[in-house]
Amino acid sequence: MKHIIRVNVNGAAQESTVDPRLLLVHYLRETLGLTGTHVGCDTSQCGACTVLLDGQAVKSCTLFAVQADGHRVTTIEGLAQDGQVSRMQEAFSAQHGLQCGYCTPGMIVSATYLLSQNPHPSETEIRHGLEGNICRCTGYHNIVKAVQAATGDAVEAPASRTATGPVAVS
Amino acid sequence: MASANVGASVQRHEDPKLITGAGTYVDDIKLPGMLYVGIVRSPHAHARITRIDVEAARRHPRAKAVITGQEVRARQKAPLPISWRIPPDIQTPDHWAMATEKVHYVGEPVAAVLVDDRYAIEDVMDLVEVDYEPLPAVTGPEQALAAGAPLIHEELGTNKAYTFSAANGDTDAAFSTAPVVVKQRLINQRLAPVSLETRGIVAQYNYPMSELTMWSSTQTPHITRTHVAEMLGLPENKVRVIAPDVGGGFGSKLNILPEDFIVPLLAVIGGHPVKWIEGRSENLMNTVHGRDMVDAVEIAADQDGTIRGVRATIYADLGAYCRFFAAGLPVLAGLMLPGNYKIPAFKVDIHVAYTNKLFVDAYRGAGRPEATYAIERIMDLLADELKMDPAELRRKNFVQAADWPYTSPTGLAYDSGNYGPLLDKMLTMTGYADLRRQYDAHNAPNPAVRKGIGLAAYVEIAGWGPGQATKGFGVANQLFGSATVRVNRSGTVEVLSGASGHGQGHATSWAQIAADQLGISHTQVSVIEGDTAMIQTGTGTFASRSVSVDGAGVHIAAKRIHDKMLQIAAHQLEAAAEDLEIVDGQITVKGVPGRAVSFQQVAYSANVAHDLPPGLEPGLEETAFFDPANFTYPFGVHLATVDVDTETGETRITRYLAVDDCGNVINPMIVDGQVHGGVAQGVAQALWEEVVYDEHGQLISGTLMDYGVPLSSDLPMIETGSTVTPSPVNPLGVKGVGEAGTIAATPVIVNAVMDALSGLGVRHIDMPLRPEKVWRAIRDQSGPTAQGGTP
Numbered sequence: 001m002k003h004i005i006r007v008n009v010n011g012a013a014q015e016s017t018v019d020p021r022l023l024l025v026h027y028l029r030e031t032l033g034l035t036g037t038h039v040g041c042d043t044s045q046c047g048a049c050t051v052l053l054d055g056q057a058v059k060s061c062t063l064f065a066v067q068a069d070g071h072r073v074t075t076i077e078g079l080a081q082d083g084q085v086s087r088m089q090e091a092f093s094a095q096h097g098l099q100c101g102y103c104t105p106g107m108i109v110s111a112t113y114l115l116s117q118n119p120h121p122s123e124t125e126i127r128h129g130l131e132g133n134i135c136r137c138t139g140y141h142n143i144v145k146a147v148q149a150a151t152g153d154a155v156e157a158p159a160s161r162t163a164t165g166p167v168a169v170s
Numbered sequence: 171m172a173s174a175n176v177g178a179s180v181q182r183h184e185d186p187k188l189i190t191g192a193g194t195y196v197d198d199i200k201l202p203g204m205l206y207v208g209i210v211r212s213p214h215a216h217a218r219i220t221r222i223d224v225e226a227a228r229r230h231p232r233a234k235a236v237i238t239g240q241e242v243r244a245r246q247k248a249p250l251p252i253s254w255r256i257p258p259d260i261q262t263p264d265h266w267a268m269a270t271e272k273v274h275y276v277g278e279p280v281a282a283v284l285v286d287d288r289y290a291i292e293d294v295m296d297l298v299e300v301d302y303e304p305l306p307a308v309t310g311p312e313q314a315l316a317a318g319a320p321l322i323h324e325e326l327g328t329n330k331a332y333t334f335s336a337a338n339g340d341t342d343a344a345f346s347t348a349p350v351v352v353k354q355r356l357i358n359q360r361l362a363p364v365s366l367e368t369r370g371i372v373a374q375y376n377y378p379m380s381e382l383t384m385w386s387s388t389q390t391p392h393i394t395r396t397h398v399a400e401m402l403g404l405p406e407n408k409v410r411v412i413a414p415d416v417g418g419g420f421g422s423k424l425n426i427l428p429e430d431f432i433v434p435l436l437a438v439i440g441g442h443p444v445k446w447i448e449g450r451s452e453n454l455m456n457t458v459h460g461r462d463m464v465d466a467v468e469i470a471a472d473q474d475g476t477i478r479g480v481r482a483t484i485y486a487d488l489g490a491y492c493r494f495f496a497a498g499l500p501v502l503a504g505l506m507l508p509g510n511y512k513i514p515a516f517k518v519d520i521h522v523a524y525t526n527k528l529f530v531d532a533y534r535g536a537g538r539p540e541a542t543y544a545i546e547r548i549m550d551l552l553a554d555e556l557k558m559d560p561a562e563l564r565r566k567n568f569v570q571a572a573d574w575p576y577t578s579p580t581g582l583a584y585d586s587g588n589y590g591p592l593l594d595k596m597l598t599m600t601g602y603a604d605l606r607r608q609y610d611a612h613n614a615p616n617p618a619v620r621k622g623i624g625l626a627a628y629v630e631i632a633g634w635g636p637g638q639a640t641k642g643f644g645v646a647n648q649l650f651g652s653a654t655v656r657v658n659r660s661g662t663v664e665v666l667s668g669a670s671g672h673g674q675g676h677a678t679s680w681a682q683i684a685a686d687q688l689g690i691s692h693t694q695v696s697v698i699e700g701d702t703a704m705i706q707t708g709t710g711t712f713a714s715r716s717v718s719v720d721g722a723g724v725h726i727a728a729k730r731i732h733d734k735m736l737q738i739a740a741h742q743l744e745a746a747a748e749d750l751e752i753v754d755g756q757i758t759v760k761g762v763p764g765r766a767v768s769f770q771q772v773a774y775s776a777n778v779a780h781d782l783p784p785g786l787e788p789g790l791e792e793t794a795f796f797d798p799a800n801f802t803y804p805f806g807v808h809l810a811t812v813d814v815d816t817e818t819g820e821t822r823i824t825r826y827l828a829v830d831d832c833g834n835v836i837n838p839m840i841v842d843g844q845v846h847g848g849v850a851q852g853v854a855q856a857l858w859e860e861v862v863y864d865e866h867g868q869l870i871s872g873t874l875m876d877y878g879v880p881l882s883s884d885l886p887m888i889e890t891g892s893t894v895t896p897s898p899v900n901p902l903g904v905k906g907v908g909e910a911g912t913i914a915a916t917p918v919i920v921n922a923v924m925d926a927l928s929g930l931g932v933r934h935i936d937m938p939l940r941p942e943k944v945w946r947a948i949r950d951q952s953g954p955t956a957q958g959g960t961p
Contacts, residue, residue, distance in 0.1 A: 101187075138843060
């Protein structure tokens with residue numbers, strides 16, 4: 001039996017007819033074509049599918065699309081405003097907080113949620129707050145730095161092979 | 171070397187799409203009429219297939235096709251390729267994409283379904299009925315080589331793949347006369363690469379044109395094209411392979427695996443575009459594993475720590491088949507075992523076997539982590555035996571700068587190196603001497619939480635590679651670099667590269683390299699990789715090869731463009747080309763600022779054939795194929811400090827320092843990032859990760875709930891430092907850095923934990939050093955009473 005659901009996705013009202021077993025992540029990716037939300041595991045470990053549901057970070061592979069009926073969903077595609085990437089998105093690039101980019105959308109969404117709950121987290125709080133998101137490329141070092149940079153707090157950088165910071169691409 | 175381009179931490183060009191969700195990975199590709207592939211796999215490690223019935227599956231309303239092993243085998247023109255055949259007498263079974271009569275590991279494909287609804291894949295697969303007659307399984311190399319072991323491939327008459335030995339000097343004499351001999355058996359456990367994006371393939375076949383297009387999450391699109399064409403019996407120029415954005419690889423995506431035949435075959439016979447996306451459990455079960463070697467190592471030394479000799483016996487488990495580069499990995503583990511040290515007598519014997527487990531192949535480091543782990547663990551055990559500081563023992567035995575040109579005991583000519591000063595830098599960064607004193611004082615009263623310091627030196631073999639040398643090694647595929655640089659009419663630049671990045675930042679580093687030669691900004695350069703229709707040939711990205719081989723190609727091609735543009739400008743300025751230079755997009759007569767023509771103007775002239783010197787071809791496009799004269803040998807020292815809780819067995823890394831010498835550096839930010847990620851994977855092997863099979867060959871670690879990849883809360887910040895010893899074998903002086911961290915980190919962590927436990931009688935614990943294992947080792951030494959009884 002099909003269900004009609006109404007979901008606000010990235011500020012736009014959507015009305016869709018879906019199968020009851022359709023996962024939210026596949027609704028976003030396949031039905032709406034929002035392919036920025038990724039799937040990285042079968043068991044809700046990796047967090048690549050993280051989106052905001054009414055402002056709260058959730059793994060969209062563990063929800064059915066019908067559970068989002070009447071709710072507000074924000075995906076990675078919804079974080080930029082008026083063509084400007086968010087402070088967190090810019091910080092991930094400036095601090096080299098991504099390599100292959102596959103975990104990045106979920107990681108950025110989780111980090112955004114973390115700062116919405118705790119605007120000035122310690123390193124330990126950042127690491128704890130991102131435990132639900134696996135990154136296999138960065139060793140998390142530059143992800144932690146990116147979140148610190150996005151807080152606007154002064155970051156004490158550990159020793160590094162270069163004294164010069166990243167040069168922005170104009 | 172440092173300019174606005176090369177040597178600067180330029181923010182990555184590829185990031186804007188990846189931070190906004192606008193990247194295109196394979197699963198993001200949707201074609202009209204696309205069907206979905208599911209692969210039915212063996213639940214047994216070793217069994218005869220007695221019956222397959224697919225009729226019920228074919229009747230499912232969503233099923234479009236169901237094929238079995240026999241049908242697939244009938245269409246496969248060549249078995250899955252093996253590139254590296256070493257030694258020449260290696261015995262290899264033919265590896266077909268699907269099992270027909272017998273299955274050899276859990277997960278081996280036996281049938282495939284094609285459906286028109288992704289959610290119906292499992293429904294249809296469930297209807298495929300396969301009957302098996304289970305056979306006894308072989309799960310370890312020593313067991314596989316024992317007399318009377320069940321045969322995995324009857325046609326070979328043995329489970330042995332090969333034996334290989336290398337020797338230099340008189341090890342028997344060294345070991346019989348040396349005052350100190352230390353031995354240890356070391357297990358390098360099986361690992362899963364776990365790129366966050368699993369593998370996936372979209373394939374489309376154009377019937378009237380007999381053309382196949384395949385989008386694949388691969389590190390090696392050109393190699394894939396060659397072999398997919400061969401297996402399907404299509405001309406190579408009718409197959410196009412595209413690697414879109416690729417979500418990590420770590421070696422697991424350089425291979426040609428069963429799905430690389432099954433999925434395009436279904437596009438050919440199904441008449442529709444098809445998509446196969448690997449599930450995570452499929453990935454852990456069916457995409458190559460890495461490591462799985464056991465080393466028995468012994469070292470002979472004088473009382474002052476001077477090494478007299480090293481002997482090792484390696485048992486390696488290839489799994490059920492010999493994959494693309496897999497045969498070479500135990501050999502590399504043996505040839506690189508002497509590491510950074512002068513070893514007058516060296517011998518290694520290698521025994522390689524097939525078992526009823528998934529095939530192994532290259533995983534980040536691929537043979538070098540095993541070598542480094544063996545030598546760096548035995549060095550620490552020797553230091554412990556001699557009561558010598560492990561840093562001093564290493565320094566005493568290092569190959570010295572004055573020893574170059576240096577050839578290792580196994581005949582490898584290291585390109586360049588300077589190990590002592592790098593160790594000094596590490597010890598200074600650490601505050602080593604003070605820290606040793608503090609830790610000794612801390613541990614003296616036998617506290618519950620003990621502190622340890624571990625370090626390891628490494629030298630690896632990277633930059634794969636020189637054609638003639640790799641032919642000598644028995645590698646069949648190309649390893650040289652390729653790059654095309656072209657300048658458009660508007661003055662923008664495109665670099666096409668035969669590497670195939672998947673997170674390494676080539677779009678940025680290649681732009682920096684080209685811009686550096688062309689006297690323009692890297693922002694004017696875009697980089698294209700991963701499409702066999704656009705790039706004539708390529709090797710792909712693996713084995714820390716891209717920058718020193720393909721990056722060098724970019725440099726050479728850009729230099730040729732530079733020279734041609736100067737020729738054109740010389741004609742237009744009525745000057746000699748050797749008097750000209752390109753600075754900030756202007757081609758000027760050196761020392762005469764007013765006499766100039768813009769880069770863009772010369773680009774226009776070349777592309778419309780106006781005002782060219784007589785006889786000069788129009789256009790601005792140059793291709794370079796770079797075949798390096800030798801491998802590169804990056805090196806470094808890593809160090810970690812740990813807290814080990816003796817009551818829980820838990821290890822906490824309190825500091826991790828990496829000093830690496832990868833020659834000249836194009837983008838320090840990217841190099842640091844490669845080190846961070848490599849270290850995380852090496853630390854993970856030391857502490858958490860392990861692919862586990864039971865005695866029946868059943869995979870126990872089949873999900874990310876069971877296979878412990880590190881989380882953000884498991885790891886510390888990583889302090890990085892460097893020395894710079896340029897490589898003489900490529901024009902950039904670079905060595906490569908992708909695998910360094912993974913190679914160094916495992917012995918560093920194990921050495922640190924053993925250092926923390928020194929004095930408790932625990933000499934060695936095999937990886938991963940999970941709390942339960944560490945706790946047991948302490949308890950077994952201390953006796954149950956001392957640790958408060960058995961649980």
